[in-house]
Amino acid sequence: MISFGPTEEQAVARDALREFAVKAMRPIARECDEASAIPDSFLQSAWELGLTSTQLPEAFGGAGEARSPVTNALVLEELAYGDASLALAAVAPSLFANAVLDHGTDAQRKALLPLFCGERFHAASLALVEPSPAFDVLGMRTAAEPKGDGFVLSGRKSFVPLGDRASHFLVVARGGVGFGFEALDAFIVPRDAHGLAVSEVEKNLGLRALATTTLTLDRVEVPGSARLGGERGIDARRLVNASRVALAAVLTGLARAVTEYAIPYAKDRVAFGEAIAKRQAIAFALAEMRIETDAMRHLVWKAASQLEHGTDATKAAQLARDYAAEECMKIADNGVQVLGGHGFIREHPVEMWYRNARTLGVLEGTVTL
Amino acid sequence: MIDFQLTQKDRDMLDAVRREALVARTYARFYDENEHEFPPDQLPEAKDFPNVFAMFAGRTADDTGMGVMSMLMTAGQTWGDYSVRMKRGKGGLGNAALRAAGTPAQQQKWNDLTLAMAITEPGCGSDPSAVQMTAVLDGEEWVLNGEKIFVTTGCRAEGVVVWATIDKSAGRAGIKSFLVEKGTPGFVVTHKEKKLGIRADDTAAYVFTDCRIPRANLLGGDETIPKQGSGGFRGVMKTFNMTRPGVAAIGLGIAEAALDFTRDQLREAGIDVEYGAGIAGQTAVVRRFQRLEALFEAAMLSVLHSAWLSDHAKPNNTEASIAKAKGGSAVREITQGCIEILGPLAVSREHLLEKWFRDVRITDIYEGTGQIQRLIIARDILGYSSAELK
Numbered sequence: 001m002i003s004f005g006p007t008e009e010q011a012v013a014r015d016a017l018r019e020f021a022v023k024a025m026r027p028i029a030r031e032c033d034e035a036s037a038i039p040d041s042f043l044q045s046a047w048e049l050g051l052t053s054t055q056l057p058e059a060f061g062g063a064g065e066a067r068s069p070v071t072n073a074l075v076l077e078e079l080a081y082g083d084a085s086l087a088l089a090a091v092a093p094s095l096f097a098n099a100v101l102d103h104g105t106d107a108q109r110k111a112l113l114p115l116f117c118g119e120r121f122h123a124a125s126l127a128l129v130e131p132s133p134a135f136d137v138l139g140m141r142t143a144a145e146p147k148g149d150g151f152v153l154s155g156r157k158s159f160v161p162l163g164d165r166a167s168h169f170l171v172v173a174r175g176g177v178g179f180g181f182e183a184l185d186a187f188i189v190p191r192d193a194h195g196l197a198v199s200e201v202e203k204n205l206g207l208r209a210l211a212t213t214t215l216t217l218d219r220v221e222v223p224g225s226a227r228l229g230g231e232r233g234i235d236a237r238r239l240v241n242a243s244r245v246a247l248a249a250v251l252t253g254l255a256r257a258v259t260e261y262a263i264p265y266a267k268d269r270v271a272f273g274e275a276i277a278k279r280q281a282i283a284f285a286l287a288e289m290r291i292e293t294d295a296m297r298h299l300v301w302k303a304a305s306q307l308e309h310g311t312d313a314t315k316a317a318q319l320a321r322d323y324a325a326e327e328c329m330k331i332a333d334n335g336v337q338v339l340g341g342h343g344f345i346r347e348h349p350v351e352m353w354y355r356n357a358r359t360l361g362v363l364e365g366t367v368t369l
Numbered sequence: 370m371i372d373f374q375l376t377q378k379d380r381d382m383l384d385a386v387r388r389e390a391l392v393a394r395t396y397a398r399f400y401d402e403n404e405h406e407f408p409p410d411q412l413p414e415a416k417d418f419p420n421v422f423a424m425f426a427g428r429t430a431d432d433t434g435m436g437v438m439s440m441l442m443t444a445g446q447t448w449g450d451y452s453v454r455m456k457r458g459k460g461g462l463g464n465a466a467l468r469a470a471g472t473p474a475q476q477q478k479w480n481d482l483t484l485a486m487a488i489t490e491p492g493c494g495s496d497p498s499a500v501q502m503t504a505v506l507d508g509e510e511w512v513l514n515g516e517k518i519f520v521t522t523g524c525r526a527e528g529v530v531v532w533a534t535i536d537k538s539a540g541r542a543g544i545k546s547f548l549v550e551k552g553t554p555g556f557v558v559t560h561k562e563k564k565l566g567i568r569a570d571d572t573a574a575y576v577f578t579d580c581r582i583p584r585a586n587l588l589g590g591d592e593t594i595p596k597q598g599s600g601g602f603r604g605v606m607k608t609f610n611m612t613r614p615g616v617a618a619i620g621l622g623i624a625e626a627a628l629d630f631t632r633d634q635l636r637e638a639g640i641d642v643e644y645g646a647g648i649a650g651q652t653a654v655v656r657r658f659q660r661l662e663a664l665f666e667a668a669m670l671s672v673l674h675s676a677w678l679s680d681h682a683k684p685n686n687t688e689a690s691i692a693k694a695k696g697g698s699a700v701r702e703i704t705q706g707c708i709e710i711l712g713p714l715a716v717s718r719e720h721l722l723e724k725w726f727r728d729v730r731i732t733d734i735y736e737g738t739g740q741i742q743r744l745i746i747a748r749d750i751l752g753y754s755s756a757e758l759k
Contacts, residue, residue, distance in 0.1 A: 001379075002433045003372045004677045010371070070371050136647035181645065237645065263750060278758055283747035284740075290750050291671075291691050298670035299663070302373045309374060315644040316666075323663040364647075 004301070006074060014074045020049065021082025029083035032209035033352050036201070038089050040121070046090035047121040051075070052097050060109065061117030067101070069242065069307040069369035073249040073300050076367065080253025084356045085209035087250060088366050092161040095368045096124035096170050098242075099186065103234040107225065108188065115167070125166040127157035127189075127215050128243070128365025137172075137184075137240055137364055142217065144173040144185055149224040151175070153187060153217045161366050163213025164201055167191055170228065171217065172236070172365070184236035186228040195220040206352070206359030212366075238307070239368070241317035245303040246367040248317075248324035251360055252296040255328045258335035258353050259289040266338055276338075285334050292327040299323055304369060325361035332357035378424075379433045379441075385421045386442050390449025392418075394626075394721070397450040400569030401724050405561075407525065408453045408569050415455050434680035437673050440618040444669070447622030448629075451728045452569035461522045462486035463530035465612055466546060470589045479548060485526035487517035487575055494519075495741050497532060498541035502577065504533040504587075511547060511587065513555070513580040521735070523573025524561055527551055530588060531577070539594045546588040555580030566727030613689045613736055614675040617696025620732030621669050624700040627725045628665060631658065631707040634714070654710055661706045668692075668699035687749040694742035697733030704729050 006014065024045055032038050055072075056062025072094075079087035097116040100108055115122050130140055142155025153173055160169065168190055175185035189196060199214040228234050263286055266277035276282045303316035332354045336343035343350045375383070392414050400408050421442075425435075433441075446454065463484025467476060493499040502515025513533055520529065528550040536543035549556055555578050562572040632642055635658065642658050651659075675692040678685035704726040708715040715722045733739045748758050 001372055001374070001376055001431055002437050002673060002677065003370060004674050005371065005681070007370050134647075134649035136649040138646045138650055240645075267751060277747075277751050278753070280744070280747075280758075283751065283758055284743045286750060287694070287743040287746040290687075290746060291695050292667075294674070294688075294691055295667035295671060295695060298674060299667055301371050302666070302670060305371055305373050318644045319659065319663040319666055322659065323667060326660075 004298075006070075010068075010071050010074055013071060014078055017049070017075050017078035018081070020046075021078050025079070025082025025086050029086060029209075030346070030349060030352065032083070032085060034208075034346075036203075036208045037211070038086060038209050042086060043089060043121045046086075051091055052094045053117045056097060056101060056113055056117055057109075060113035062113070067098075069245065069304040070301065072369040073245065073304040076246055076249040076369075077253040077256070077297065077300070080250040081257045082253075083209075084250055084254050084353075084360060085207045087253070088161055088207065088210050091367055092125050092166075093122055095126040095161070095243075095365070096166075096168065098368055099126065099170055099228065099234075099239060100188075102242075103186070103229045103239065105230040108228065108230075112168070112188070122167065123162040123165045124168040125160050125162050125170070126243075126365050126368070127160045127163075127169045127171045129157065129159045129363065131156055131158040131214060135364075138179060138181070140172065140174055140184070142171065142173040144175045144187060144227075147221065151187065151222050151224070151227065153189070153220040153222060155217050157215040157217070158202065159204075159212045159363060159366060160215055161210055161212055163198055163215065164211040169196075169215060171215070172239075175227075175233070181235075181237040181240065184234070186234050186236075186239070187222050188226045188228060189217075189220060189222060193220050193222065204359060206355035206357070208355075210366075237312075237314060240364065241303070241313045242307055242369045243365050243367065244317040244321035245300060245307060245313070246369045247360060247363060248296065248300045248303070248320040249369070250367055251324035251328040251357070252293060252300055254353055254357055254360065255289070255293045255296060255324075255331040258331050258350065258357075259286070259293055261348075261350060262286060262289065262335045262338045265342070282338060285338060289331045289334055292331060296320075296324045296327055307369060328357045329361055376432045378428055379438065382421060382424045382438065383441055383445050385419065385424065386445035387448065389418055389421065389455035390446055393446075393449040393453040393455055396453045397569075397721060397724065398718075400450075400453060404563060404568040406569075407571065408457070410457045412453070412455050418455055420456075434677060436676035436680040440614060440672050440676045443615055443618040444622035444625065447619045448626045449622075450569075451567050451619070451623060459483050461526055462612065463526065463528065463548075466530045466588065467548070470546065471548075472590050475548070475585075475588065475590075479528060482527040482550070483522070483525065484548070485520050485523045485529045485573070487520045487523065487529050487531040489519040490516055491518055495738055498544065500532050500534050500544055502531070502533040503537070504535050504545065504547060506535070506584065506592075507581075509584045510581045511584060513547065513549070513577040513582065515577050517575040517577075519562070519735075520573045520575060522571055523575060524558060524571040529575070531575075535592070536594055542595050545592075547582060548586045548588055549577075549580065549582055553580055553582060565730060566724065567731055613693040613742070614672045614679075614696075616732060616736045617668065617672045617692045620696050620700035620729045621665065621672065623725045623729045624665055624668075624703040627704045627707045627722055627729075628658075628662060630720070630722055630725075631661075631710055631715075634711055657706060657710055661703045664699045664703055668695045671695045687746055690737070690742040690745040690749075693737060694739050694746065697739045697742070700729040700732050 053062045054065050055067045058064035100112050144151045171187045171189050174183050176183045195218045197216040201211045267275050269276050299320040303313050303320040306313035306316050335350045336354050342348050463486040488497050504511045530546050534543045557576050559574045672692040675685050675688040
């Protein structure tokens, strides 16, 4: 049945996160961006919301709530409305934990999921993106060769969130032959694995507060049990789809932040004797921002709902991500323009959102549902 | 629960609509090239098809809501053709106005007539408050004088809801709507317009010369002139909240036909539109097509969202305009883009794509242009009145 109505529980979660975004994220977003660092106290307070553990099974210490990509999309939009860097940092452990939950063997779940159900923030991360021009997930170069009962991993991964502190990485690599999702595998690699080098924190255009690193895998040997999902491997298509929809949800939250910031500014700012919002050139730009933010959200919801039903979400996920990336960039661009010179100076958050929009729009695998 | 899966009953209905639409499509070119002809009320093939609307019976609360379904069914019909229907239903835009503003007695009296709506004049389109047509009370009769253009289904309609002012000095507050039946002396259909597209749809021009109608034909029956801004005019305009998403759905059905045709043609040429790879793994043609598909999805979801709000008795003023604005711009870009992708083949009248390109262009114009919708959206999100944001 087609419905745009969140459940009561979803509405409660969304409202709680909206409040968290305004009270705990917005006030520190700028200083985190300037310092290229996020205080542990923030990660801990986000942890205490149960972002990662709520949907993990009780057997491993989680709250055992149903795994819901739709709920997660609602949550992500709110967190990104607060700040995209902080949002990605807060949910980075979920990337790892959800992948283990969705694709891992019982033994892998038992060994790893309890790490994410403790009282203290625990960092682990997904390593998907590679530092090659026009990176395409289907054309990745990191390879896994079988050796004895295990595998040897070689390649480079970049934009690995929380790479500075993650205890484990989930490294996506080409295991089999061929050129498709079926050829992809994921391997659990502990931080201290022999041959794994973790770079200094990367310096990026946007999402500066989020510590991302590059991993160099120089013939890293892992046992057979490190292959996520064991013999059957992973459903890489689902993993990538979930990541694309999640990214689109983050872009939606960011677009809403820009729109809701530009509206009161335009009503406040006077030129030629009246508020600039009373000029159609500005008013129509604001209307367009609202139209497209709604559109982005609906595409996210549709794709998330397909993930929730377990149907093939490949098309919906790609449409949602591509559309969100393009429209969020336009919205952030318009946001800067509406604020004029004030959109360019760092006193307002809009220039930061402009940088974040461009950065988010080219990512994969920094967030998942 | 947020959900986008159709139930079996939903699918059965939409499949039935599509089956009829494909038959209607076989008549599309004929009525496009023979603008003086009217499609029949019922196609000869109709006897072989069950009544789709009878399928509404037996639906439950677990099925998709009626408003959302009617948007999908509208798009399903125009996916076949803009104007040709297996069976033409009664009712026009004027019937929506009658339902929204008529007294119970008026509704009972005129409900069975197909009613057009006449607002636009040679000198006023997007600004209906500038209506020049006059209605003067003379005893127990209103005397109408003026001219109306762009009246959709104005030739076929059996009556019309027409806007006229009872007091020009009162501005928009003086505007009332009146019901005039065909055949009333002084009411003449002067001609049928020749158009870029939607040619099988009749668009009429009217002239009223000392046309006398009963006093009771004032829709809603209220002869008083409300104070400026007291909402009388706004009430009339509310009719459009119900119809705007539907207009977008009409255009989107046509746009979907264009996308389907383009996808099939590409496939025949050995180009499959596949999903999953990033930018590096795809050709420019495929990327362009995917962008058009995303636009279609985004616009259709805006329409469904607005209808869903209406199904749940939630306010949808902003969302109805979002649906219309987004739909209007999306269908233009989609049909223009499909022609660009297919190249010279696409402009041949051997195929319907060039017709769809012409047919959808009206979507962003009638029932409030894209600019008017953006004005409404902007006023809503800024909290401005129509006086504050012009």
